[in-house]
Amino acid sequence: MEDSLLQKTDGSLNGSLLLGKVSENLRKFTSNHEPFKHWLFDGVLSEETIDELLKLPLPVPKIEKHTGKRESQNQTRVFLNKECCNKHSVAKNVTNVFNHPSIISKLSNICGRDLTKGKLRIEYTLDTGDFWLEPHLDIKEKLVTFLIYLSKDPGSSEWGTTIYNRDLSFHSKAPYKSNMGLMFMAGEDTWHGVPKQNIQGIRKNLIINFVTKDWKSINELAPNN
Numbered sequence: 001m002e003d004s005l006l007q008k009t010d011g012s013l014n015g016s017l018l019l020g021k022v023s024e025n026l027r028k029f030t031s032n033h034e035p036f037k038h039w040l041f042d043g044v045l046s047e048e049t050i051d052e053l054l055k056l057p058l059p060v061p062k063i064e065k066h067t068g069k070r071e072s073q074n075q076t077r078v079f080l081n082k083e084c085c086n087k088h089s090v091a092k093n094v095t096n097v098f099n100h101p102s103i104i105s106k107l108s109n110i111c112g113r114d115l116t117k118g119k120l121r122i123e124y125t126l127d128t129g130d131f132w133l134e135p136h137l138d139i140k141e142k143l144v145t146f147l148i149y150l151s152k153d154p155g156s157s158e159w160g161t162t163i164y165n166r167d168l169s170f171h172s173k174a175p176y177k178s179n180m181g182l183m184f185m186a187g188e189d190t191w192h193g194v195p196k197q198n199i200q201g202i203r204k205n206l207i208i209n210f211v212t213k214d215w216k217s218i219n220e221l222a223p224n225n
Contacts, residue, residue: 041181052090095222118210153201164191
């Protein structure tokens, strides 16, 4: 089985090794049902891939005033789309892995939602200073959201995603650790956000979504090859 996985990558050694590592890591997760279904992964990618992602020469957005909504800063957002993958081999390797049928099948089995009909969308976020996200629900077009934390900055352990009860009271905070993953599905109760705080350093994450086929912003989508 492992050999067959490795043979279906783009042929690069790094891509093949990453596919095997992610496939192995996705077997190990903690399932939580309160206040909504979500899953925690102690590791997702390889450490070499994490380091490559952290070294990508991506500019940190200069945002004078955060509104608590990512879409208010669309012009500064970074997606692992065709252009990005053509520039950076690590971006191509990551998108190839999460477009791989075996990985999509594993994620579908974990969350109980068919992701095979979705399209892959990966955002690379770089948050700093007064960044915050208000408590919100993901739109229904996002079939699943899989956050992978990247940063190793001092104090980054406080940067985890906050999970809220239905009444928007605090429930818990996902532990922030480099290479840890948090996955959940869009729904009527999956309230989450990032409270206001002064981030010293750069909070770097991957936000992996499988979105419905009618997703309009096709420039955000990962290449499917």
